[in-house]
Amino acid sequence: MKLLVIGAGMMGSAAAFDMARSSEVESVTLADADIARAQDAVQFIAKSHGKKGAPVQPVVLDAADESSASALMRGHTGVLSAVPYFFNVGLARAAIGAGCHFADLGGNNTVVRKTLAMGAEAEKNGIGLAPDCGLSPGLASVLAGDLVRRLRTEKGPRRTAAPAKKKADKPAIDALKLYVGGLPKKPRPPFEYQLVFSVEGLINEYVEPARVLKGGKLVEIEPLTEPEEFHIRGFRPMVAFHTSGGTSTMPESFQGEVGECFEKTLRYPDHYTLIRGLHDLGFFSSEKRRLKSGEISPRELTSHLFLEKLSGEEPDVTIMRIEAHANKRVLSYTMLDEYDRRTNLTSMMRTTAWPASVVLQMMAAGAIAKRGGIRQELDVPTDLFLREMSRRGVKIRFAQTGR
Structure with missing residues (x-):
């Protein structure tokens, strides 16, 4: 397969790094409006992989130019958008025209809905559209979907919506709770935070409403609300609070089956x-x-x-806990991932860009058979996905408590 990455920033570079070392990848093209940045990323990748990796070619591209983007996509099996979210609808449209599988790192609920609305056209052209393929949503969505399926198997077939004028059944799963955060290992006051991804995406999380399930109903609530204390061994207490985008399409996917569904961001108090x-x-x-x-x-x-003021090179850590509650039964996935000195990649790069790279490669190889709009929580084969993440050194632990 021949793959294209648009955007040579932290995430795009990490995705190209991952693609270049895959035995299934023939070549990688890394496009950016700044050719010097793309060239620097290519040099870093070449130095890391030596002669073992697939060739990576830097090219110039204005992500806002759909015509040029579509022309560049032709001849590639798949493309990953690693530029800010406001480019993604145009790039998805360009990918459909080029007949090229498309994945992006998401970042905005409205943009994701617009992208998935093009699913029928993408399916007609035989390609997949997979928005929101980063850390959360993305990796977290795949894990959350797996927990729901595990509990569904234990409890029997999925319930359908109740007929009109009949009281709806209580959801089979009480709650689906996602807690995710990228933090510096040694936080510096007063902000105790370091930029580990796009500043546009960060601020968007802090201003757009969060979409959640409450009492089985899909509602929007204000960001930065409902703070709660969060504890995990080895770290001092953190605050978990609502931010935009983390649930992506999960509220729609699990409405009627899950009573409460939310994602909260982890930060220091x-x-x-x-x-x-x-x-x-x-x-x-x-x-x-x-x-x-x-x-x-x-x-x-x-x-x-x-x-x-918030940029820096302090080693980072990514913390994630996904919990599914059903009566007294709790299933969970936990991940603690740290900066990798061997590859010189931050944890956020590993846990955001690599899941996106894996999903795109799975689409291109046919491991994700569905075409059209792809929802991570429904359409990504969890076992294969987790094997690929483990092979890359990202360790995720499953646990269960209760009867």
Whole structure:
């Protein structure tokens, strides 16, 4: 297979790194608007893999130019969008035109819905569209779907919606809870955080509503709300709170079967307090403000300052716990992943870009047989996916308690 990655930032570079070492991949193209950045990434990959990896070719591409993107996609089996979420609808449309399997790292609920709405056209062209293939949603979605299927098998066939005017049955699964966070191993005050992915994606998580199931109903709630204390061995207490995008399509996929479904982001307490204050003061607003020096939105300025003040090279850790509750039974997946000194890749790069790379390769190889819109929690074969992640050194532990 020949694969294309659009975006040579942290995640795009890590995805190309993974693809280049796959025995099934013939070649990789790494495209970016900044050719120097793409070339630097290619040099890093070549140095890491030596003569063992597939060749990686840097090229220039403006991700906003659908025509050029589609032309570049032709001749490739699959393409991964590793650019900010607002490019993804156009790139998905370009992939359909080029007959090229498409995956992206997600980041925005509206964009994901628009992408999946093109599923019928993609199916007609024989390709898969898989949005939201990063860490959470993405890796977390695959694991959550597996827990639901395990409990479903124990409890019998899936229940369908109740007939009109008849009281609905209690959902078979009480709750599906996802807790995910990427954190520096040695946090520095006052923010106790380090940028490990796109600043646009980070702020979007803090401003867009979160989609959840509450009492079996799909509702939207404000981000940064319902904080709770979270504990995991080896770390000091954290705060878990709602952010946008983490549940992706899970509320629709599991409505009627799961009573409560949410994803909460993990941060250290001081970070949560400061971010909540910035949010409430309007620092994430996209509304332009006129100043003596010109016009700027608070969000633009905050993005700039976050890049300036919160960037760093401190080794990171990714923490994830997925829990499915049914009566007194609890099934869970837990992952603690750290920066890899051997490859010089951050944990966030490994746990975000590599799942996306795996899903794209599974589509291209036919391991994911479905065409059209792909939902991670429903359509990705969990056993094969977990084997591939384990082979890459990402260890995920399953546990169960109760009868």
